[in-house]
Amino acid sequence: MADTVLFEFLHTEMVAELWAPDPDPGPGGQKTSLTVLESMGFRVGQTLGERLPQETLGFREELDVLRFLCKDLWVAVFHKQMDSLRTNHQGTYVLQDNSFRLLIPMASGLQYVEEAPKFLAFTCGLLCGTLHTLGFQSLVTAFVTALPACKFQVVIQKP
Amino acid sequence: MSQEFNRGPAPQQNKDLFILTYGALVAQLCKDYEKDEDVNKYLDKMGYGIGTRLVEDFLAQSSVRRCHSYSEVTHIIAEVAFKIYLGVTPSVPCNNSSRNEFSLILDKNPLSEFVGELPAGRSSLCYCSLLCGIIRGALEMVHLAADVTFLQDKLKGDSVTEIGITFLKQPEEKKYRRKK
Numbered sequence: 001m002a003d004t005v006l007f008e009f010l011h012t013e014m015v016a017e018l019w020a021p022d023p024d025p026g027p028g029g030q031k032t033s034l035t036v037l038e039s040m041g042f043r044v045g046q047t048l049g050e051r052l053p054q055e056t057l058g059f060r061e062e063l064d065v066l067r068f069l070c071k072d073l074w075v076a077v078f079h080k081q082m083d084s085l086r087t088n089h090q091g092t093y094v095l096q097d098n099s100f101r102l103l104i105p106m107a108s109g110l111q112y113v114e115e116a117p118k119f120l121a122f123t124c125g126l127l128c129g130t131l132h133t134l135g136f137q138s139l140v141t142a143f144v145t146a147l148p149a150c151k152f153q154v155v156i157q158k159p
Numbered sequence: 160m161s162q163e164f165n166r167g168p169a170p171q172q173n174k175d176l177f178i179l180t181y182g183a184l185v186a187q188l189c190k191d192y193e194k195d196e197d198v199n200k201y202l203d204k205m206g207y208g209i210g211t212r213l214v215e216d217f218l219a220q221s222s223v224r225r226c227h228s229y230s231e232v233t234h235i236i237a238e239v240a241f242k243i244y245l246g247v248t249p250s251v252p253c254n255n256s257s258r259n260e261f262s263l264i265l266d267k268n269p270l271s272e273f274v275g276e277l278p279a280g281r282s283s284l285c286y287c288s289l290l291c292g293i294i295r296g297a298l299e300m301v302h303l304a305a306d307v308t309f310l311q312d313k314l315k316g317d318s319v320t321e322i323g324i325t326f327l328k329q330p331e332e333k334k335y336r337r338k339k
Binding site (some may be wrong): 003006007009010011012013014016017018034036038040041043045047048051075077122 | 174176179180181183184186187190201207208209212213216244245289
């Protein structure tokens with residue numbers, strides 16, 4: 001779809017120009033600040049979350065929200081559902097996309113695995129921002145083992 | 160997963176994603192650069208990068224015929240490219256005075272759909288500089304050098320948004336992209 005192409009190209013330019021490694025991992029390796037790309041994704045995720053149909057805002061269960069991210073949000077943004085969702089039922093979820101749209105143009109397999117995180121920062125922020133609008137604080141990180149598959153780990157922060 | 164979810168993305172949501180992301184980008188650049196001209200230049204540069212790649216996608220998607228004049232090229236940008244990517248069709252006023260200067264008039268600019276007005280202290284910001292860069296980059300890939308700037312901007316109080324395209328060479332032996 002043409003509109004997605006525009007977003008994908010814009011995303012590529014943004015990664016090329018704006019990505020910077022997290023300058024201050026903090027004690028124990030925990031991220032203390034959002035990178036620029038993540039914070040942009042967060043803003044967009046928040047606004048996307050606000051524009052969702054009203055019935056989706058009535059979630060009670062955490063798991064329902066995550067299912068919603070895997071289905072509705074992922075379809076709206078990436079034209080496909082998340083391929084799998086796993087949880088330890090204690091607030092940690094792993095969302096796996098076997099052919100993540102923003103990684104497909106890069107490569108297939110193990111080449112560029114080190115470069116891949118840059119292309120996931122915005123989307124991590126997006127997930128975080130949408131969750132925020134739906135009432136959940138979260139920490140989202142992404143992992144790539146072989147392109148174009150990737151996993152997003154979502155840890156819901158308890159108040 | 161038992162819940163009923165939407166069947167597929169509404170086209171509106173896709174466009175929203177691009178527009179919202181662009182808004183976040185402009186906001187970020189305004190944080191990084193104090194001067195409006197620097198933000199404009201940066202957006203134009205990013206747009207150029209996008210345009211050089213977008214033109215391939217455009218040519219693959221549309222079945223544009225070979226162009227024989229700058230006027231034709233401008234009409235295709237307005238009536239085909241803008242339509243495909245932004246869902247709007249700028250008008251191209253008849254230009255008798257010059258053979259290589261054209262305008263695209265946008266009554267509604269989708270990029271600034273969610274922008275009410277320019278932020279305070281940013282009166283020289285050309286919010287949609289990306290578009291100028293995209294057009295310039297795309298044209299350059301088909302060997303048409305051009306200057307592309309904003310002549311009018313609704314966000315600055317003008318009645319319409321007008322993009323000016325000035326082709327830099329007189330029509331002579333030009334190389335056009337062939338349709339396969």
